[in-house]
Structures are given as C-alpha cells and as structure tokens.
Amino acid sequence: xxxxxxxxxxxxxxxxxxxxxxxxxxxxxxxxxxxxxxxxxxxxxxxxxxxxxxxxxxxxxxxxxxxxxxxxxxxxxxxxxxxxxxxxxxxxxxxxxxxxxxxxxxxxxxxxxxxxxxxxxxxxxxxxxxxxxxxxxxxxxxxxxxxxxxxxxxxxxxxxxxxxxxxxxxxxxxxxxxxxxxxxxxxxxxxxxxxxxxxxxxxxxxxxxxxxxxxxxxxxxxxxxxxxxxxxxxxxxxxxxxxxxxxxxxxxxxxxxxxxxxxxxxxxxxxxxxxxxxxxxxxxxxxxxxxxxxxxxxxxxxxxxxxxxxxxxxxxxxxxxxxxxxxxxxxxxxxxxxxxxxxxxxxxxxxxxxxxxxxxxxxxxxxxxxxxxxxxxxxxxxxxxxxxxxxxxxxxxxxxxxxxxxxxxxxxxxxxxxxxxxx
Numbered sequence: 104x105x106x107x108x109x110x111x112x113x114x115x116x117x118x119x120x121x122x123x124x125x126x127x128x129x130x131x132x133x134x135x136x137x138x139x140x141x142x143x144x145x146x147x148x149x150x151x152x153x154x155x156x157x158x159x160x161x162x163x164x165x166x167x168x169x170x171x172x173x174x175x176x177x178x179x180x181x182x183x184x185x186x187x188x189x190x191x192x193x194x195x196x197x198x199x200x201x202x203x204x205x206x207x208x209x210x211x212x213x214x215x216x217x218x219x220x221x222x223x224x225x226x227x228x229x230x231x232x233x234x235x236x237x238x239x240x241x242x243x244x245x246x247x248x249x250x251x252x253x254x255x256x257x258x259x260x261x262x263x264x265x266x267x268x269x270x271x272x273x274x275x276x277x278x279x280x281x282x283x284x285x286x287x288x289x290x291x292x293x294x295x296x297x298x299x300x301x302x303x304x305x306x307x308x309x310x311x312x313x314x315x316x317x318x319x320x321x322x323x324x325x326x327x328x329x330x331x332x333x334x335x336x337x338x339x340x341x342x343x344x345x346x347x348x349x350x351x352x353x354x355x356x357x358x359x360x361x362x363x364x365x366x367x368x369x370x371x372x373x374x375x376x377x378x379x380x381x382x383x384x385x386x387x388x389x390x391x392x393x394x395x396x397x398x399x400x401x402x403x404x405x406x407x408x409x410x411x412x413x414x415x416x417x418x419x420x421x422x423x424x425x426x427x428x429x430x431x432x433x434x435x436x437x438x439x440x441x442x443x444x445x446x447x448x449x450x451x452x453x454x455x456x457x458x459x460x461x462x463x464x465x466x467x468x469x470x471x472x473x474x475x476x477x478x479x480x481x482x483x484x485x486x487x488x489x490x491x492x493x494x495x496x497x498x499x500x501x502x503x504x505x506x507x508x509x510x511x512x513x514x515x516x517x518x519x520x521x522x523x524x525x526x
Contacts, residue, residue: 124413125152125154125155125413125414125417126154126155126414127154127155127156127410127411127414128155128156128157128158128411128414129155129156129157129158129183129184129185129409129411129414129415129418130158130160130183130184130185131157131158131159131160131183131184131185131187131418132160132162132167132170132171132183132185132186132187133159133160133161133162133167133187134161134162134163134164134166134167134187135161135163135164135368136364136367136368136371136436136437136438137187137240137241137364137401137436137438138159138160138161138187139161139367139371139435139436140367140431140432140435140436140438141159141187141422141432142159143431143432143435143436144421144422144427144428144431144432145157145159147421147427147428147431148417148418148421148422148428151417151421152414152417152418152421155414155417155418157418160183164189167186167187167188168188168189168192168484170182171186171188171196172195172196174203174406175196175199175200175203176200178408179202179203179406179407179408180408182203182406182408182409183406183409184405184406184409184410184411184412184414184415185403185404185405185409185415185418185419186204186403186404186405186406187240187401187402187403187404188237188401188402188403188404189399189400189401189402190225190228190229190239190399190400190401190402190479191228191399191400191479191483192479192483192484193228193229193236193237193402193404193479194228194313194479194480194481194483195481195482195483195484196236196404197231197234197236197481198231198481199481201231202407203406203407203408204236204237204404204405204406204407205236205404205405205406205407205409205412206234206235206236207235207236207237207238207405207416208233208234208235210405210412210416212420213235214235214238215235217238217420217424220424220442220443220444221239221441221442221443222239222242222441222443222471224476225239225242225400225402225441226239227478228478228479229402236404237402237403237404237405238402238403238404238419238420238423238424239400239402239423239441239442240400240401240402240403240422240423240438240441241364241399241400241401241432241438241439241440241441242362242363242397242399242400242439242440242441242471243361243362243363243364243397243398243399243400243439244362244363244395244396244397244439244467244468244470244471244474245299245302245303245360245361245362245363245385245395245396245397245398245470246360246361246363246382246383246384246385246466246467246470247261247358247359247360247382247383247384247385247386248358248359248360248361248365248366248369248380248381248382249261249357249358249359249380249381249382249383250283250351250354250356250357250358250376250379250380250381251378251379251380251381251459252379253277253281253283253354253357254277254357256280256281257273257276257277257279257280257281257357258276258280259273259276259277261381261383262383264383264386265386265387265390265391265394266386266387266388266389266390266392267329267332267333267386267387267388269386270285270333270338270386271332271333271336271338273285274286274333274336274338274339275336275337275338277338277357278337278338281357282355283354283355283356283357284338284339284340284350284355284356284357285338285339285356285357285358286333286338286339286340286356286358286359286360287339287340287341287342287346287347287350287356287359288330288333288334288339288340288341288342289341289342289343289344289347290330290334290341290494290495290498291341291491291494291495292343292491293343293344293487293491294487294490294491294494295361295398296330296333296360297323297326297327297330297490297494298398298487299360299385299396299398300325300326300327300329300330300388300396301318301322301323301326301327301477302396302397302398302474302475302477303326303385303387303388303392303393303394303395303396303475304321304322304323304325304326304388304393304475305322305393305475306318306320306321306322306323306326307323307477307478308479308480308482308483308486308487308490308516309478309479309480309482309486309522310478310525311476311477311478313478313480314522314523315522315523315524315525316486316513316516316517316520316522316523316524316525317513317525318486318490318509318512318513318516319506319509319510319512319513319524320525323509324505324506324509325388325505327494327497327505327508327509328505329388330494330498331497331498331505334498340355340356347359348368348372351369351372351373352372352373352376360385361398362397362398362399362400362439363437363439363464363467363468364399364437364438364439365437366382366437366439366458366463366467367435367436367437367438368437370436370437370457371436374457377456377457378456378457378459379459380457380458380459381458381459381461381463382458382461382463382466382467383466384466384470393473393475394470394473395470395471395472395473395474395475396474396475397474397477400439400441403419403422403423405419423441423442424442425442426442426444426445426447426448428442429441429442429445430445430448430450430451433445433450433451433464434450439464439467439468446468450464451464451465451468452464452465482516482519482520482522485516485519485520486516486519486520489512489515489516489519490512493508493509493511493512493515494508496508
C-alpha cells in the first residue's frame with residue numbers, strides 16, 4: 104500500500120511538474136458555437152495550466168476548412184496549434200496531406216490511452232492504420248427542435264408525428280394557423296436535409312468501405328423525394344444558415360431539424376424564447392422505421408507545424424477527454440458529448456428550464472444507438488457540391504424523377520473521384 108501511494112505521489116508530482124512546465128501561447132481555429140464552446144473551457148484549463156494563453160479564433164466553418172487545405176498544401180504554413188475539423192471532411196486531410204498533422208499516438212499520453220472513452224464510430228474517420236490524427240469531439244444526433252406555443256396554437260401534438268407524411272400534414276395545419284413554416288431547407292446552398300434523410304434511410308454518397316458511389320440507391324432516392332415533397336407542399340422555407348437563425352428568432356419557423364449541437368445555436372441566439380421550445384425525434388420514412396440520423400460531429404487535430412505541441416495537446420485533452428470539459432461545452436453551448444464518461448453527468452438527465460422542463464439530452468442522446476453508419480471519405484466535399492446542384496435542379500423540375508437526378512449525381516461523383524458506381 105505504501106509503495107502504491109508513493110507511486111501515485113510520484114505520478115502526481117510528475118503531472119504537476121509537467122503542467123508547470125507547459126507555458127506559452129496557442130491559437131485554436133474553430134467556428135460559430137463550437138468556437139464559443141472551446142472558449143468556455145479555457146478558464147478551467149488555465150486553472151491547471153496557468154502559464155498557457157489560449158486564443159480561440161472564430162473563422163467560420165468554411166474558412167477553417169479552406170485555410171486548412173491551403174495551409175497544408177503550403178507545407179503547414181500559417182496553421183494554428185489546434186485545428187477543428189468535421190468528421191465527414193477529416194479524411195481529406197489525412198489522405199492528401201499525411202504529414203500536415205501530428206500523429207497523436209506519438210505524444211504523451213498517447214491518443215490510444217483514450218480510445219475506450221469514445222464510441223468506436225467516432226474514431227473511424229480520424230485514424231489511418233496505427234496513426235491517430237485527431238481526438239473525437241462532439242456528435243450530431245438529429246432531432247426536431249419545435250416551438251411549443253406554435254404547435255399548440257395549431258392543435259398539433261408532436262407525439263402524433265411518426266412519418267414524413269405525418270409531418271407534412273402537421274405542417275399544413277401549422278402554416279394555416281400561425282403562418283410559420285416547419286423548416287428551412289438550404290436548397291441551392293447546401294444539401295444537409297438530403298444528407299440527414301439519406302443517413303436515416305441507411306444511404307449516403309459512398310459505401311461504408313469507401314470503395315464505391317451509392318448516392319443513387321433506394322434510401323437516397325426516398326430522401327430526395329421527401330425533400331421535394333416538403334418544398335412542393337409549401338410547409339418549409341428555403342434559405343441558408345443565417346436565414347435559418349433569423350427565421351426562428353422572428354417566429355417564422357416552428358421547427359428546426361439539425362444535429363443536437365443546434366440546441367446551443369437556438370438557446371444562445373434566442374434567450375428571449377426560453378420555455379417555448381421542445382424536442383421530438385425526427386419522423387421516419389415509413390411508420391415504425393428509423394427515426395435517427397447524424398449530422399456533423401467534429402474533432403480537434405494538432406498541426407505538425409505547431410511550435411507548442413505540449414500546450415496544444417494539453418488543451419485538446421482537457422476540452423475533449425474530461426467530463427469537465429465536455430459538460431462545460433454541453434451546458435454553455437449544447438455541444439453533444441462523444442466522451443462516454445460525460446454521459447453519466449447528472450446534467451445530461453436533468454430537465455432544462457429553457458426547453459420547457461424537458462430533459463432534452465435524454466431524448467437527443469437516446470437516438471445515438473439507432474444512427475446508421477455513414478462515411479464521408481476524402482471526397483466528401485466533391486460529392487456535396489455535386490449534390491447541392493443536383494438537388495436544386497431536381498427541385499426546380501429539371502429532372503423527371505429523383506432516381507434520374509441521383510443517377511446523374513452518381514455519374515458526376517464517380518467521374519470526380521474515380522470510384523465506381525455501386526451495382
């Protein structure tokens with residue numbers, strides 16, 4: 104026993120020495136709520152590492168991605184010490200710039216020491232062979248965020264909505280009673296609704312082994328058909344990210360479908376709407392079908408060009424691999440934890456005043472086990488840009504059917520990536 108305590112004391116002393124020896128300044132690139140969430144972890148980080156100054160820079164999602172690509176292409180020039188990357192896009196960097204980021208298994212403690220504390224699917228796009236290029240951050244289980252007062256005014260009980268046909272019927276009632284739409288689809292600027300619905304149906308741009316194009320499979324066809332049905336029914340608006348936020352603040356939409364991380368976007372942008380929002384599961388394609396999908400989910404990587412890897416790695420570990428870091432981001436900005444020990448925190452099962460007393464995280468995290476697997480591959484952005492155009496063309500009537508539109512998308516994606524179309 105004496106030896107055990109002596110050993111622990113030596114470890115603690117070593118840790119304290121290591122913390123005391125870490126100093127300097129690090130820069131973190133991120134976006135929107137994610138940047139604010141990381142900033143929220145800095146005070147507790149600085150209690151452990153008082154000699155490290157952390158600069159969290161909100162560049163916006165696209166800017167982070169674009170500047171990351173250009174920085175890696177330039178050999179690591181002008182990159183930060185900590186880099187935010189969405190899981191779907193992560194493989195672009197490891198495949199095209201394998202030397203741009205640090206293998207986290209070469210650091211102390213290695214990333215492998217944390218492997219069992221995250222779901223296996225979160226590591227899939229972050230590892231190549233024995234190398235680990237990023238630490239899992241949040242996940243994006245999809246749910247419907249809805250306005251209780253507008254649904255009540257229209258006499259719609261969200262518990263009665265089980266399918267997308269139910270949703271369209273409810274949407275017509277809500278539009279008639281309140282004037283508010285039941286969603287904002289980013290047609291022409293994004294294909295996020297298509298991706299959520301396709302994932303729900305067990306389909307995505309690519310096969311799960313990343314070896315073929317599957318975007319014209321039946322689950323994706325059904326997804327694209329549903330997007331058009333929602334638009335044609337007049338129950339949704341069309342607009343991008345900023346329009347979506349403006350719409351829910353102005354009461355022009357009664358529902359927002361997004362990954363669970365959108366909780367923070369609503370709560371921080373509309374504090375005046377406390378008590379008026381609730382959450383329910385996304386409708387299924389057919390009654391009894393899957394009511395879960397994933398949108399987004401990110402990770403933190405450490406550029407190989409960082410001049411202060413010790414501080415950068417300490418910050419990543421504190422923000423992502425501790426309950427304190429993850430629950431701080433959940434409480435403050437609704438970032439959905441991937442760190443499994445954090446799910447035992449009492450806050451996850453507690454009722455939320457902002458959400459009308461509903462224990463929303465229980466609902467949101469309860470969908471994680473039903474989310475079908477999907478893989479972005481290194482060609483995620485190429486496929487996404489093609490699908491954005493194809494979706495807009497289909498909605499405008501350029502294609503006779505969703506299958507015809509997706510056959511076209513599959514050919515374009517195959518041509519752009521060199522991957523065959525799955526038979």
